[in-house]
Amino acid sequence: KAGVTQTPRYLIKTRGQQVTLSCSPISGHRSVSWYQQTPGQGLQFLFEYFSETQRNKGNFPGRFSGRQFSNSRSEMNVSTLELGDSALYLCASFRQGQETQYFGPGTRLLVL
Amino acid sequence: GENVEQHPSTLSVQEGDSAVIKCTYSDSASNYFPWYKQELGKGPQLIIDIRSNVGEKKDQRIAVTLNKTAKHFSLHITETQPEDSAVYFCAGHPVAGGTSYGKLTFGQGTILTVHP
Numbered sequence: 509k510a511g512v513t514q515t516p517r518y519l520i521k522t523r524g525q526q527v528t529l530s531c532s533p534i535s536g537h538r539s540v541s542w543y544q545q546t547p548g549q550g551l552q553f554l555f556e557y558f559s560e561t562q563r564n565k566g567n568f569p570g571r572f573s574g575r576q577f578s579n580s581r582s583e584m585n586v587s588t589l590e591l592g593d594s595a596l597y598l599c600a601s602f603r604q605g606q607e608t609q610y611f612g613p614g615t616r617l618l619v620l
Numbered sequence: 621g622e623n624v625e626q627h628p629s630t631l632s633v634q635e636g637d638s639a640v641i642k643c644t645y646s647d648s649a650s651n652y653f654p655w656y657k658q659e660l661g662k663g664p665q666l667i668i669d670i671r672s673n674v675g676e677k678k679d680q681r682i683a684v685t686l687n688k689t690a691k692h693f694s695l696h697i698t699e700t701q702p703e704d705s706a707v708y709f710c711a712g713h714p715v716a717g718g719t720s721y722g723k724l725t726f727g728q729g730t731i732l733t734v735h736p
Binding site (some may be wrong): 512539540541543550551552553556558563564566598600602607608609610611612613614 | 652654656661662663664665666669709711713722723724725726727728729
């Protein structure tokens, strides 16, 4: 059974640009959560989607947004990139009604 | 909201020794506590988890204990091996009216080094 996949794996952008990251959950998982991982702040929750609806959102500015498609694939978008947005962005999928989250390998974003 | 504190931040042991990592949480409504192992260049991998209705859980060399009264839980790794070297994260899962379902609050991480 394939795990969570994330694309691209690495990305370099400049300040002011925007970026879109993609996540494909494990087959049968309809819930997706996104996290930002940085050395200073650790792993922080961004948002969670189930059945194309955002159910929960972390404490991040409106520049961070996401969506989920009918096939459960999810994307997150960061607009007007700042240097501080450089991080590893992790996606996790899980079954509705279960707590166990399975993480993908992440997308490493570098903002110059 | 939930706050999870994790100690120590670094842990160095000799191969064959035991390693213990401790976490405390603030939200008494939290009822699910997973532990993840993250190797360089990879995403976190679930290694064990425990729910609040259980005090201890074991899987081969790995065990987790939970003290709900004191709001702390610990990861125990016995007979450590060099391949156990990684960053370990604890997490808490608060539930508040069903709206926090997908939100894990993580500890700061422990860098475990096992010396051969």
